[in-house]
Amino acid sequence: MPLAPVTRERPIVLHVDDDVSSLLMAEGTLEDAGFEVIHAENGLEAIEQFEKTSPDLVIMDAVMPEMDGFESIQIIRQSARGRHIPILMITGLDDLDSITRAYEEGATDFLTKPVNFHILPHRVRYLLRSKSTADELRSSQERLDNAQRIARLGNWELDLRTGMFTLSAVARRLIGLEHLDVDTKFEHLIGRVNSSDRYEVESANSQAVESKGSCSVEFRTAPDVDNEVLNLRMESETVLDEDGQCTHMLGTIQDITERTNAQKQIHNLAYYDIVTGLPNRAFLNEKLNYNLAVSSRDRSKFALLFLDLDHFKQVNDTLGHDAGDLLLGEASARLQDAVRDHDSIAMMSKESSAHTVARLGGDEFVVLLSEIRREEDAARIAKRISELISKPYKINDVEVSVTTTIGISLYPNDGDDAETLMKHADIAMYHAKEQGRNGYQFYSREIHDQAIARFSLEKELKTAIENGDLHLLYQPKIHLQSGRLTGVEALVRWQHAELGLVSPADFIPLAEETGLIVPLGRWVLIEACKQMQEWIRRGMGEFSIAINCSTVQFVRSDMQELIRDAISISGLDPGMLELELTESLLLKDIEEGIEILNNLKSMGVQVSIDDFGTGFSSLSYLKRLPVDKLKIDQSFVKDLVHDKGDEAIVSAIITLSHKLDLTVVAEGVETLEQADMLREFNCNEAQGYLVSYPLSPAEFEQWLANRELDIHRKAS
Ligand code: C2E
Ligand code: CA
Ligand code: CA
Numbered sequence: 001m002p003l004a005p006v007t008r009e010r011p012i013v014l015h016v017d018d019d020v021s022s023l024l025m026a027e028g029t030l031e032d033a034g035f036e037v038i039h040a041e042n043g044l045e046a047i048e049q050f051e052k053t054s055p056d057l058v059i060m061d062a063v064m065p066e067m068d069g070f071e072s073i074q075i076i077r078q079s080a081r082g083r084h085i086p087i088l089m090i091t092g093l094d095d096l097d098s099i100t101r102a103y104e105e106g107a108t109d110f111l112t113k114p115v116n117f118h119i120l121p122h123r124v125r126y127l128l129r130s131k132s133t134a135d136e137l138r139s140s141q142e143r144l145d146n147a148q149r150i151a152r153l154g155n156w157e158l159d160l161r162t163g164m165f166t167l168s169a170v171a172r173r174l175i176g177l178e179h180l181d182v183d184t185k186f187e188h189l190i191g192r193v194n195s196s197d198r199y200e201v202e203s204a205n206s207q208a209v210e211s212k213g214s215c216s217v218e219f220r221t222a223p224d225v226d227n228e229v230l231n232l233r234m235e236s237e238t239v240l241d242e243d244g245q246c247t248h249m250l251g252t253i254q255d256i257t258e259r260t261n262a263q264k265q266i267h268n269l270a271y272y273d274i275v276t277g278l279p280n281r282a283f284l285n286e287k288l289n290y291n292l293a294v295s296s297r298d299r300s301k302f303a304l305l306f307l308d309l310d311h312f313k314q315v316n317d318t319l320g321h322d323a324g325d326l327l328l329g330e331a332s333a334r335l336q337d338a339v340r341d342h343d344s345i346a347m348m349s350k351e352s353s354a355h356t357v358a359r360l361g362g363d364e365f366v367v368l369l370s371e372i373r374r375e376e377d378a379a380r381i382a383k384r385i386s387e388l389i390s391k392p393y394k395i396n397d398v399e400v401s402v403t404t405t406i407g408i409s410l411y412p413n414d415g416d417d418a419e420t421l422m423k424h425a426d427i428a429m430y431h432a433k434e435q436g437r438n439g440y441q442f443y444s445r446e447i448h449d450q451a452i453a454r455f456s457l458e459k460e461l462k463t464a465i466e467n468g469d470l471h472l473l474y475q476p477k478i479h480l481q482s483g484r485l486t487g488v489e490a491l492v493r494w495q496h497a498e499l500g501l502v503s504p505a506d507f508i509p510l511a512e513e514t515g516l517i518v519p520l521g522r523w524v525l526i527e528a529c530k531q532m533q534e535w536i537r538r539g540m541g542e543f544s545i546a547i548n549c550s551t552v553q554f555v556r557s558d559m560q561e562l563i564r565d566a567i568s569i570s571g572l573d574p575g576m577l578e579l580e581l582t583e584s585l586l587l588k589d590i591e592e593g594i595e596i597l598n599n600l601k602s603m604g605v606q607v608s609i610d611d612f613g614t615g616f617s618s619l620s621y622l623k624r625l626p627v628d629k630l631k632i633d634q635s636f637v638k639d640l641v642h643d644k645g646d647e648a649i650v651s652a653i654i655t656l657s658h659k660l661d662l663t664v665v666a667e668g669v670e671t672l673e674q675a676d677m678l679r680e681f682n683c684n685e686a687q688g689y690l691v692s693y694p695l696s697p698a699e700f701e702q703w704l705a706n707r708e709l710d711i712h713r714k715a716s
Contacts, residue, residue: 010036011128014055016046016072017090018064025117026059033121043067047075050082057124057131058087060107062098070105077106084134086127090115145169152255158186159248160209165189171253174232176224194220194229205236209246212238218256231260273359275325276332284358284366288418291370295411303378305367306425307385307406310437312363315400323395327402330395332359334388339367339381366422375410375442382406382440390438403438405429414443427451458514460496461507465519470494472527473694476703477546477665477687480679483711485704487544487578489687490528491694492520512552521553522562529570529577531697536576540704544606546578551585560599567603574604578629582610586625597626608665613653623660630657634668634688641673651681658682 013035017023020041027037038053040046044067046060058076060069069089076082089107091098102110108127111120145168148154154171158164165186172178175192193201197219208215214237221230236251271283279287291302309331316324339355356368367385372378389404407429415421424443430451432441441447464470474488494502511517525547532545553559567574579600586593586609600607608629613636622630632653639646650666657664666678669688678686692703 008056010034011056012036012038012053013057013059013124014038014040014046014049014053015059016040016043016049016064016069017059017061018042019061022061022115026115026120029117029121030124033125035121035124043069043072046072050076050079054081056085057128058085059090059111059120059124060087061090062092062095062102070101073102073105073107084131084138086131088123088127154253156189156251156253157248158251160246174221174230174253174255176221192222194222196220201234205249208236208238209249212240212244212246214238218260230255231257273361276329276359278332278336278365279356279358281358281360284356284360284368285418287356287358287368288421291368292411292416292418295371296416300371301373301413302411303369303372304409304411304421304425305369305378305382305385305406305440306409306422306429307365307367307404308429309363309389310403310405310433312402315395315402319395319398319400323398323400326395327393327400328359328363330393331389331402331404332357332365334391335365335367335385338385338388339369366425372410378408378410379440379442382408386438386440405432405437406440407432407443408440409443424448454510457507458510458516461494461511461514461516461520464494464496465516465523469496470520470523471696472524472531473696474531474545474700475687475694476692476700477685478691480666480675480683480686485541485543485707486685487546488700489546489548489580489694490524490531491548492524508550512550515552515556517550517552518557521550521557522565524548525562525566526569529566529572532576533570533572535701536572540701544576544578545572546580546608548580548610549585551582551588554585554596559596560603563600563603563605575606578606578608580608580610580631583612583614587621590621590624594625601626608663611667613649622656622662627662629663629665631665631667631687632683637666637668637674637678637688638670640677641671647677650678650683654681654683 011034013030015023015026015030015037016039017026018041023039023041027039030037038049038055040049042064043060046058046069047067049055050058058073060073062069073087073089076085076087086108087106089099089102089110090113091102091110092113099110108131109123111123148168148170152170152174154168154174156165156167156171163185165184165188167175167177167184167189172184175189177184177188177192180188190198190202201217201219204215204217207213214235216233216235218231218233221232223229233254233256234251235254236249238246239248239250241247271280272278273280288304294300295302309327312324312327315327335357339357355370356366358366358368360366367381369378369381385406386404389402393400393402407425407427409415409421409425409428411421414424427447428441428443431447432439435441471493472490473493474490476485477487477489478484479486492504492508494504494507496502508517511520528545528547535541549559563574563577566572567577586597597607606629607627608631609625609627610631611633612630613633630653632650636646636650636653640650641647654664663684665685665687666674666683667687669675669678669686669690671690674688675686675690695703
């Protein structure tokens, strides 16, 4: 955009007149006053000179041959350079028509003949000065227009007395009123506001007028021809006259579409989960607090359902994360269906029927039932959720099944703040899982107490591991025919300060669930290996040491590395070490089971299957598994003498094991009859109270010494 030209040191005046004497007289005074003068003798010549010299001002006679002054002005005004140039017209003294015409064609001012040449330079100087003021004004207007265009900000003005409404070009464009450039009314602007925002905009403005203040309002435009909708922000202010009456409103309109979109995006990222599109934890928290406020005001009830998908991890591990995400998406949709259920909505009042299904992360979801009348309402929806979730899924053409376990807490019974309600629903879910998955459970005081007891036990077990409050007992195993000691099994004990001796049957499952089994298992293995190495050092004979390994240990830690550590720390020959594994580990995935066993065996470690017969393994699996030993579970041994069925099972296990070259150990042998029968069946080894209770190292050493004494006595 051209700015005002730098004023010349000697401004150029183009003087047009067919009266040469006039030209000459004017030239003298003008040049003396510091102007450079150029002459033309008619309108046509004037145009030529104008183009050539680009003067700062034109003095134009009206009546001339060839082309008169009026026509010449008209042409000059049409050119870009001539649009704003001051033109002084010379007309006859009493020729009013000419004066009017001169202005119409674009003259800036006029002088009548005869011209007073003394005042001419003053007139010229005055015109040039007002021209430069006008130039400055124009360029500052241009700058303002540019700034508005760049900022996408327009302004408007409303004369409240006349209703005259003016808009800047940008304002006009933003609001979509470009086509309407004359006689625009404030109503036109209102008409372009999106109908849903219109009331707000109108009332904000009329309130501003009423209070003689200002207002600021954001709104969307009505869709334009291209269906585009802008987000605009309008600020307006009232202008008062001396009497304090509102006469005008001044306002701005700014395009905030980009900012609004960015804010929306930020909002979505902050409040929604990307995988499922469900509200996330932050959203839930806000909704929950809102519900708390509403329900405490209305004395109404609501329910919080905390749920996760049972065995979701398995789907993720076997089919991959993408499949896992698909499953989560599908499960989310079913959750939403479950709460959208007709009769569940029918029981809600209209206002609060907005239930929320949120994803907390992983496979954890929360359903907030905004208003319920009775516990049963929540139970009914929980049941419906269970049913819907457990229907089979088709993920990448693979049929998958998952179930869900749900914990429920109720407001106000189970807590009156968000954190407590969430915690209690979580505790209830935990309890439901313990009772077997795929069900729901309401929170209750008893559950809470159990959970607290568990949590504190968990904490104590952790310190017990750290403080060395655990110790090992060793239970001997003997060869059934010779009575010779073949090995000992390490069994962990926890001496609790208040509870006394805690059974591993109680704390091993807890350790497995919490992951504490990893440090616990590590301690047991190293401790047992050191003890065994100590016995070997003292020449106490040839027997092996057996250690129980939990399935969870294999999943959560690198067992091979752990065994290598234990062997190098203790210096024990790995051939003396025996690991007792349960069937569940080996049968979860038979190929993986075989790989685990091969790895262990390649280290020289012996492997036995513990509690055999209690799992699901069929004997046919056994021949594929590279194991050395099999321990018949004590439940079969217990009734062996009186129960024909158990007798048949035990003898079959022994016969088959021998065909597979496996050594068979009977667990829980308590009586001589049992031992006799097992011996008859050719069972290799026995372990149980008949032989010995689990013993401390010192007791075991004593037991062994007495036994050797016995054997010597018998021999001699
Ligand atoms: P398990 O591996 O089947 O161990 C045998 C259990 O039977 C031991 O119980 C033992 O004291 C008991 N027992 C031995 N002889 C007899 C008998 O004649 N009659 C009867 N009724 N019981 C007998 P304990 O020590 O209470 O251990 C229970 C379970 O805890 C073990 O079952 C094992 O699965 C687990 N466990 C014990 N120590 C460890 C350990 O260090 N690590 C792991 N992962 N698990 C362990
Ligand atoms: Ca065992
Ligand atoms: Ca066992």
